[in-house]
Amino acid sequence: MNKKIVILNGSPRKKGNTATLVEAFTKGAESAGNTVTEFFLNSMDIHGCKGCFGGHSGKECPCVQKDDMAKIYPEVKNSDIIILASPLYYWTISGQLKTALDRLFALEEGEENLLRENKSSALLMAAEGNGFADAVLYYDHLMEHLRWKNLGHILAGGNMDVGDIKGKPELQQAYDLGKSI
Numbered sequence: 001m002n003k004k005i006v007i008l009n010g011s012p013r014k015k016g017n018t019a020t021l022v023e024a025f026t027k028g029a030e031s032a033g034n035t036v037t038e039f040f041l042n043s044m045d046i047h048g049c050k051g052c053f054g055g056h057s058g059k060e061c062p063c064v065q066k067d068d069m070a071k072i073y074p075e076v077k078n079s080d081i082i083i084l085a086s087p088l089y090y091w092t093i094s095g096q097l098k099t100a101l102d103r104l105f106a107l108e109e110g111e112e113n114l115l116r117e118n119k120s121s122a123l124l125m126a127a128e129g130n131g132f133a134d135a136v137l138y139y140d141h142l143m144e145h146l147r148w149k150n151l152g153h154i155l156a157g158g159n160m161d162v163g164d165i166k167g168k169p170e171l172q173q174a175y176d177l178g179k180s181i
């Protein structure tokens, strides 16, 4: 309740299966009095990390690159919960989501680590099959590194085309997870 939630949605399909999971989660979270801010990464101008190790966590935009990550940094910094949402692409998260996550590294560099502060997270994914193991392994390792509380995974297999996820139990699970926050 009264938590600030940021969703990083890495699907390129605005009305796709991941977006439907995100919508269900958001409805649940808002019904419990939380505030949700979603970033649809595919529509944003976000470039890959340059690996310069030039980040300054204390700055408003901590990265040397000036692009749409400038909109995400303050929201992530001030959030309680960060939801990672993605379709399964070649057994892992989408490039859109990975690119944004790499760029969050700038918040870990410099004066103080602003990414590792008392945050929680959950993973929402959709896929044609059920080969989520590598994506979950990556996500769980990331949570350990960031020291974010892992609120779990909602993995919706059996969904290829837009609309396939309609009426599936994972939507209720996403709603319930949102409502539990």
Ligand SMILES: Cc1cc2nc3c(=O)[nH]c(=O)nc-3n(C[C@H](O)[C@H](O)[C@H](O)COP(=O)(O)O)c2cc1C
Pocket: 011, 012, 013, 015, 016, 017, 018, 019, 086, 087, 088, 089, 090, 091, 092, 126, 127, 128, 129, 130, 131, 159, 160, 161, 162
């Ligand atoms: C580039 C690409 C790679 C994919 N790789 C996988 C995969 O490894 N395993 C799988 O089960 N589905 C795979 N899929 C299918 C998507 O995960 C599936 O269509 C999913 O529902 C898309 O989610 P969205 O509607 O949110 O975009 C892939 C689709 C694309 C376009």
